[in-house]
Amino acid sequence: MIISSQQIQMVLRLYGGQKLQAAGEKKTGETDQTDRTQGDRADFSAEAVDHKKLREIVLNAPEVRDELVQKIKTALEKGEYQVSAEDVADKILGRLLMDRLL
Known part of the structure; x- marks a missing residue:
């Protein structure tokens, strides 16, 4: 989820x-x-x-965190936006913990 x-x-x-x-x-x-x-x-x-x-x-x-949105937009336009596997894993675990807490 x-x-x-x-x-x-x-x-x-x-x-x-x-x-x-x-x-x-x-x-x-x-x-x-x-x-x-x-x-x-x-x-x-x-x-x-x-x-x-x-x-x-x-x-x-x-x-909405406007500065973060703008940073990501700029990186996408330049073709420089990359997400590490560690960042993805952190988000998955964070959401899993939130699901269990709530």
Whole structure:
């Protein structure tokens, strides 16, 4: 199965949004009772903070890397575009890992 980076970004957006929404619903339910007696307080784990940063980076990443597209176009026009077997293997393994993770 071939999965483009655009499809991966879309899945990460959807999956990340669902996890954040579910976590927010849980957190809201837990804090409703304590808010009456104490001030507002939120504690986030280091993992949650890292997840938020990663999610923001992914959401702000451009859909198309124009400089890379232009570089490949130029190489194709000159007949100089070559892909090594190692690069192909890296992509195959990367996509295999993404399929297993998602």
